[in-house]
Amino acid sequence: MKKYLLIFLLLIISNIAFAQQYKSHKVAKGENVYRIAKRYNTTPEAIYRINPTAKDGIKEGEILAIPVTDDQEYKTHIVEKGDTVYSLSKQYGITVETIYILNPEAVNGININQILNVGKIEKKDPTAIDGSSEQGKDSVLDSLKATPEERSIIRFITHKVKRKETLYGIAKNYKITVEDIKKHNKRLYSEQIKKKDKIRIPVYAKTPTVKDTVVDTAVSRLTTTTKYIVQPKDTRYGIARRHGITIGELERLNPNMDTDFPIGMQITVPTSVFVPIKESIQPGFELYEVKPKETIFGILKRTRISSDSLFKMNPYLREGLKAGMVITIPKDTLVVEDVSKVGKYINLENKLYNFKPKKLAVMLPFSLDTLDLNARQQTEEYLKSKQSLRISLDLYSGILIAIDSARAKGITTELNVFDTQKRKNRKHIKELIDQNSFEDTDAVIGPLYQSNLETVAAELKKYNTPVFSPASRKESTMYDNFFQTRPTNAMLQDRILSFVEKDSTDKNIVIIVQQGKKHEGIKEKLIAKFPGAKVAKIEEGNYLYEVRLNKVLDNEKPNWVFLESNDVAMISNVIPLLNAKSESHKVTLFTTDKNNAFDDDNIKNEHLSKLHLHYPSVYREFDDTNENEKEKTVSLFVTRYRKAYNVNPSNWAVRGFDIAYDVLMRLGTADDLYHAVSFEGTTQYVKNKFNYDKKLLGGYYNKEVYLIKFDDDLKLSVVD
Structure with missing residues (x-):
C-alpha cells in the first residue's frame, strides 16, 4: 500500500529521475538550483532529492552532488531585454534549431530572466592530435557549427492571412523564408496559421544583386556565374560545397529559390568549381557513398559514431538521406555488417539517431477528483477497493521507469499526465483535449477503457497522433491512429491452435469444454480445426467422470488434450484425472485461455508440470537473476523498480514499462511512430513483445503472442 501512496505523490509531481552517477558542483556567485539543473540537464527536484538542505537555499562555494545520466554539461544564459532566439544563436555560435532542441519550451517564446541552455561545454583532450582519437575527431566536428548571417531589418509589415494561404506561399510572396516569419511570430512554431490571423512580416535591407556581389570563399572569389539544373540526389549543401561557397552565399545568389529544392529547378552558381570534394576533406576523415535502402541509423551503427558527429x-543530412549521396565519415570506422546476426528480434537501442526531445501524454483513470489525500486511511481503503485505479497506478509507475531508462540512452521526454476519471467519460475527455495542446504530442498512452480510447483517437485524429491502448483487447475498426498493444483473445487462440495443428497428424486430440454459452464459441472453433478430435461428455454441474475420460483417450497414440474452463471445481476435477494417466497415456495438456481459475490453490502446479500444460500468453516469464545478455534489460528494470518502490513490479507495472520504452525507442529510431512500426522484426523487453501490423480498415494491432509451457521442474519456458 505504501507503494501506491508513493506513486500518488509522483503523479502529483509528474516527474521522476533515478541518477546513474553523480558529479560534484561548487556553487558560483549568483547561481541558483534551477540554473545548475539546466547546466547538467537534470531537474531541481532531482538535486533536492540528493541535497535536501538545498531547499533552504544555497551559498557561494557550497558543494552539491548532482545526479547526471551522462558526462555532459551545458552553457546557460539568462534572458535579458532585447534577446531573441536568433540573436542568442549568433551570440553563442549555434543554430536556432539547436536552441529549440536544448530548450523545447522556447518554441512558445522566451521571457526576461528565463534560463536557457545555449550549447555544450566542450571537454578538451590534450592527447588528441589531428583527429587520431575519437575525442580528437569530435573536437574537429565541433568546429563545424553553423553561424547565422544577420540581416538588417528596416521595418515590419502586418499581413492578414487570407483563406487557403500557407506560410510557404506568404514567405514566397514577400521573398523571405518561412523561418523569417516564425522568428518574429513565435507562436507559429507550435501553431498553424488561420484565416484572419495577423502576422508580422520583416522587411530586410535590400541585398546587393549578383552582378554587384563579390563573394569571399575559403579558396577563391566569385567572379562570374552560370545556371545549374538541380539533379536527383543533389542537396543545397552538396552544390554549395562543390562550388566552393557556403549555403548562405548560395541563397544570396538565389533569393527566390524554392525551399523544397525540387529536381529540375534552375539555380545560379559560380562558373568555376573552386573546391573538389576530395580536397575539402579534413585529415582523419574519408568519403562514403550511401548505398540503396541505407538508413541514417544503419550508418551510425556501422561507423559507431554519434548522430551529433x-x-x-554532413549538415545536409537533415534534409534527408538518399542513395548515391557522398558523405564524410571518420577514417577506419566503417565496419562490415554481419548479416548472420540479423534475426527475428530487433534491438532498437542500437539504432537510435533521432534524439530530439519526445512528448508523451498518459491518460488513465486516477480519479483524483474523488480523493482526499490528507485522509490517509480513507485513501488506502479506496486503493484496496478500486481495481482500475491500482492498474492505472501500476501502469504509470512502469512508464516513469521507462522514461528514466530512455533518458539514460539519450532520449529525453516531456510527460503530461491526464486523469480520465471514469469509464465512458466522453465529455470530460473532450474538455481535456480542448484545453491542452496535443498537436505536437508524439504519442498518447491510454486511456484504460475502450470507449474512452475511441474518444481520444477520434479527437486526436486531426493531428494524426498515435493512441496506444495499454489494457483493452478490443481493436478499433474506425481510427488509423489507434494502436492495440495487447493481442486479442482470438490471436491467443489462433497461436496455440496453429502450434498443435503443425504436429497433430499422429496425435489423439481430445476436447474437454465447460458447458454454457460462454464456451460454445471455442468448442466450435476446436472442432472445426480438428474434425477428427474426440469430445469428452461433461455432466451437469461441469463434472467429468473417469469412465467418460477413458472413452476418449487412446492407448497407442500420444493424447493432446484441450481443457477449456474457468470453473475452479471443474478444473480441480479434470486435472487429477489427467495427471493419473499422464505417463500411461502420454497426456499433454493445452488450453487457449489460462485464466485465474488455473491459478487457484486447489489446482496443483505439480500436476500442470507433469502434464506439460501449454498455453498462449501476452506475457513471458523471466528470471531476474539470469546474467544472460538478453536478460540485462529485465534485471535493470527490476532493480530500478525495487529501488524506487521497495516492491517487485506487477504485470501491469511491467506492461507500462514495456509499452512506454518501446514507444520511446521507436521514436528514437525513426521520424515518427508510423515510420517506426514499419520495421520488420519484433521488439522484446521485460515481459512483452511488439510487432505491429495495419488493419485494412482501422488502426494497428500487435500480432506477437508467447506460447508458454510448464517444464518438469515446475518452471515456465517459452515454446519457439
Missing part, C-alpha cells in the same frame, strides 16, 4: 560533418 555525423550531422556536424
Whole structure:
C-alpha cells in the first residue's frame, strides 16, 4: 500500500529521475538550483532529492552532488531585454534549431530572466592530435557549427492571412523564408496559421544583386556565374560545397529559390568549381557513398559514431538521406555488417539517431477528483477497493521507469499526465483535449477503457497522433491512429491452435469444454480445426467422470488434450484425472485461455508440470537473476523498480514499462511512430513483445503472442 501512496505523490509531481552517477558542483556567485539543473540537464527536484538542505537555499562555494545520466554539461544564459532566439544563436555560435532542441519550451517564446541552455561545454583532450582519437575527431566536428548571417531589418509589415494561404506561399510572396516569419511570430512554431490571423512580416535591407556581389570563399572569389539544373540526389549543401561557397552565399545568389529544392529547378552558381570534394576533406576523415535502402541509423551503427558527429560533418543530412549521396565519415570506422546476426528480434537501442526531445501524454483513470489525500486511511481503503485505479497506478509507475531508462540512452521526454476519471467519460475527455495542446504530442498512452480510447483517437485524429491502448483487447475498426498493444483473445487462440495443428497428424486430440454459452464459441472453433478430435461428455454441474475420460483417450497414440474452463471445481476435477494417466497415456495438456481459475490453490502446479500444460500468453516469464545478455534489460528494470518502490513490479507495472520504452525507442529510431512500426522484426523487453501490423480498415494491432509451457521442474519456458 505504501507503494501506491508513493506513486500518488509522483503523479502529483509528474516527474521522476533515478541518477546513474553523480558529479560534484561548487556553487558560483549568483547561481541558483534551477540554473545548475539546466547546466547538467537534470531537474531541481532531482538535486533536492540528493541535497535536501538545498531547499533552504544555497551559498557561494557550497558543494552539491548532482545526479547526471551522462558526462555532459551545458552553457546557460539568462534572458535579458532585447534577446531573441536568433540573436542568442549568433551570440553563442549555434543554430536556432539547436536552441529549440536544448530548450523545447522556447518554441512558445522566451521571457526576461528565463534560463536557457545555449550549447555544450566542450571537454578538451590534450592527447588528441589531428583527429587520431575519437575525442580528437569530435573536437574537429565541433568546429563545424553553423553561424547565422544577420540581416538588417528596416521595418515590419502586418499581413492578414487570407483563406487557403500557407506560410510557404506568404514567405514566397514577400521573398523571405518561412523561418523569417516564425522568428518574429513565435507562436507559429507550435501553431498553424488561420484565416484572419495577423502576422508580422520583416522587411530586410535590400541585398546587393549578383552582378554587384563579390563573394569571399575559403579558396577563391566569385567572379562570374552560370545556371545549374538541380539533379536527383543533389542537396543545397552538396552544390554549395562543390562550388566552393557556403549555403548562405548560395541563397544570396538565389533569393527566390524554392525551399523544397525540387529536381529540375534552375539555380545560379559560380562558373568555376573552386573546391573538389576530395580536397575539402579534413585529415582523419574519408568519403562514403550511401548505398540503396541505407538508413541514417544503419550508418551510425556501422561507423559507431554519434548522430551529433555525423550531422556536424554532413549538415545536409537533415534534409534527408538518399542513395548515391557522398558523405564524410571518420577514417577506419566503417565496419562490415554481419548479416548472420540479423534475426527475428530487433534491438532498437542500437539504432537510435533521432534524439530530439519526445512528448508523451498518459491518460488513465486516477480519479483524483474523488480523493482526499490528507485522509490517509480513507485513501488506502479506496486503493484496496478500486481495481482500475491500482492498474492505472501500476501502469504509470512502469512508464516513469521507462522514461528514466530512455533518458539514460539519450532520449529525453516531456510527460503530461491526464486523469480520465471514469469509464465512458466522453465529455470530460473532450474538455481535456480542448484545453491542452496535443498537436505536437508524439504519442498518447491510454486511456484504460475502450470507449474512452475511441474518444481520444477520434479527437486526436486531426493531428494524426498515435493512441496506444495499454489494457483493452478490443481493436478499433474506425481510427488509423489507434494502436492495440495487447493481442486479442482470438490471436491467443489462433497461436496455440496453429502450434498443435503443425504436429497433430499422429496425435489423439481430445476436447474437454465447460458447458454454457460462454464456451460454445471455442468448442466450435476446436472442432472445426480438428474434425477428427474426440469430445469428452461433461455432466451437469461441469463434472467429468473417469469412465467418460477413458472413452476418449487412446492407448497407442500420444493424447493432446484441450481443457477449456474457468470453473475452479471443474478444473480441480479434470486435472487429477489427467495427471493419473499422464505417463500411461502420454497426456499433454493445452488450453487457449489460462485464466485465474488455473491459478487457484486447489489446482496443483505439480500436476500442470507433469502434464506439460501449454498455453498462449501476452506475457513471458523471466528470471531476474539470469546474467544472460538478453536478460540485462529485465534485471535493470527490476532493480530500478525495487529501488524506487521497495516492491517487485506487477504485470501491469511491467506492461507500462514495456509499452512506454518501446514507444520511446521507436521514436528514437525513426521520424515518427508510423515510420517506426514499419520495421520488420519484433521488439522484446521485460515481459512483452511488439510487432505491429495495419488493419485494412482501422488502426494497428500487435500480432506477437508467447506460447508458454510448464517444464518438469515446475518452471515456465517459452515454446519457439
